[in-house]
Amino acid sequence: MVQYAARLDASFAALSDATRRGVLEQLACAESSITDLADKFRMTLTGMKKHVAVLERVGLVTTEKVGRVRTCKLGLRRLEEEVMWIERYRQLWDARFDELDKVVEELKRKERANERRKK
Amino acid sequence: MNAGRSSQASHVKHRMSVERRSERELVVTRTVDAPPHIVFEAWTKAELFQRWWVPKSFGLDLLSCELDVRVGGTYRLVFRHPSAPEPMAFHGRYLDVTPPSRLVWTNEEAGGDGQVTTVTFEASAGQTHLVIHDLYPSKEALDEAMSSGSTNWNDETFDQLDEFLASA
Numbered sequence: 001m002v003q004y005a006a007r008l009d010a011s012f013a014a015l016s017d018a019t020r021r022g023v024l025e026q027l028a029c030a031e032s033s034i035t036d037l038a039d040k041f042r043m044t045l046t047g048m049k050k051h052v053a054v055l056e057r058v059g060l061v062t063t064e065k066v067g068r069v070r071t072c073k074l075g076l077r078r079l080e081e082e083v084m085w086i087e088r089y090r091q092l093w094d095a096r097f098d099e100l101d102k103v104v105e106e107l108k109r110k111e112r113a114n115e116r117r118k119k
Numbered sequence: 120m121n122a123g124r125s126s127q128a129s130h131v132k133h134r135m136s137v138e139r140r141s142e143r144e145l146v147v148t149r150t151v152d153a154p155p156h157i158v159f160e161a162w163t164k165a166e167l168f169q170r171w172w173v174p175k176s177f178g179l180d181l182l183s184c185e186l187d188v189r190v191g192g193t194y195r196l197v198f199r200h201p202s203a204p205e206p207m208a209f210h211g212r213y214l215d216v217t218p219p220s221r222l223v224w225t226n227e228e229a230g231g232d233g234q235v236t237t238v239t240f241e242a243s244a245g246q247t248h249l250v251i252h253d254l255y256p257s258k259e260a261l262d263e264a265m266s267s268g269s270t271n272w273n274d275e276t277f278d279q280l281d282e283f284l285a286s287a
Contacts, residue, residue, distance in 0.1 A: 082139070085265040090137040092177065093147050093251075097135060099171030103161045104153040111157065 011058045019043070020051050024060060024074065031073040034063075142258035145234075147251040155240040158247040159219035162238065163188040173198050182206055188216055194224065226253075232260050 015021055019041055026032060026040060038048035052072055055061035059082065062075035135149040151158050161167045169184035173196060182197040195210040208228060215223035220240050226233035234253040241248040255261035 082265050086137055086139065089145070089147075090135070092174070093135060093137060093149070095174035095176045096171050097133070097149050097151070098176075099174055100151065100158075100161060101133075103167050103170050104151055104157055107157045107160060107167075108153050 011060060014054050014058045014060055017051070017054075020055055023048075023051060023055065023072075027061060027072055027074045031071050033069045033071055035069070037072065139261070143255045143261055145253040145255075145261065147249075149249050150243065151247045151249060153247060154245060155219040155242050155247045158249065159222075159240050162222060162240075163216075163218070169196070172196065188213060188222075190214065190216055192216075229264075232256055234260070234264075 015024075022041060023037055026037065032040075034048050034052055035045060037043075037052070038045045041048065043051075052061060052063060056063055056075070059075050061072050063070050063072045065071075133150045133152070135147065137147050138145070140146045161171070163186065165184045165186045168186060169181050172184075173179045173181045178200060180199045182199055184196045186192075186194045188194075190213060192213045193210065194213065195208055197206050197208045199206045209226070211225040211227045211233065213222070213224045214235070215221055215237075222236075222238045222240075224236050226236060234255045237250075237252045237254070239250045239252075241250070255264065
């Protein structure tokens with residue numbers, strides 16, 4: 001699964017930054033708002049928003065805005081679910097294509113037989 | 120996975136790729152060993168389509184399959200799963216029918232929030248390169264579809280499978 005590998009690469013890239021790793025550790029203990037995280041890591045709100053956006057993009061963090069506060073929490077489950085779902089979807093299409101190949105073979109045989117008859 | 124590498128002997132299983140291409144798109148590609156007019160026929164004749172779209176190996180029993188393949192025409196597939204008390208259906212409407220190269224339909228089993236499926240049949244050295252592109256109305260709709268069918272496959276495989284297929 002190339003897509004899965006690409007996502008893992010993106011996940012590792014997201015984890016290559018010490019602040020972002022710190023954010024994940026923090027969120028593993030408790031959900032936090034972006035403002036709290038910015039305070040904790042002595043960083044501007046804009047800077048923290050960027051870090052959270054990187055983590056969110058790869059599914060490591062999910063955020064939810066309630067009123068004026070954007071709350072962040074760990075999003076690992078989301079990524080696992082997606083990988084599982086894609087795998088199931090792949091299996092469904094694999095089964096479909098196996099059957100489609102048989103139908104198509106039959107149609108090809110019929111077409112060839114018809115052509116021979118015409119000659 | 121590169122479905123474009125299709126120059127394998129025909130007995131070798133063709134490569135398939137499945138990927139979430141963006142927040143709203145799912146794309147499946149596969150090469151089929153027949154020219155587009157034949158593959159298109161297998162997608163548009165009910166008696167052929169029903170033989171492969173709802174695979175038996177997934178434990179599903181197809182009860183009926185009606186395809187009115189023309190722009191604005193509807194389709195409806197009713198199937199049963201041993202664990203579900205009531206039969207379920209895939210249904211929707213064809214938005215584009217261009218033989219033998221393009222099919223577009225809506226998926227309406229989930230109400231108005233379903234994905235639009237575009238299938239292209241591209242001729243390639245006597246074979247057909249298929250691209251099945253599902254465009255969801257929003258990131259949330261695709262996330263929702265993905266989370267509805269993925270948890271605890273081992274414990275509740277069959278229930279989940281039904282949800283999965285209803286959303287797929």
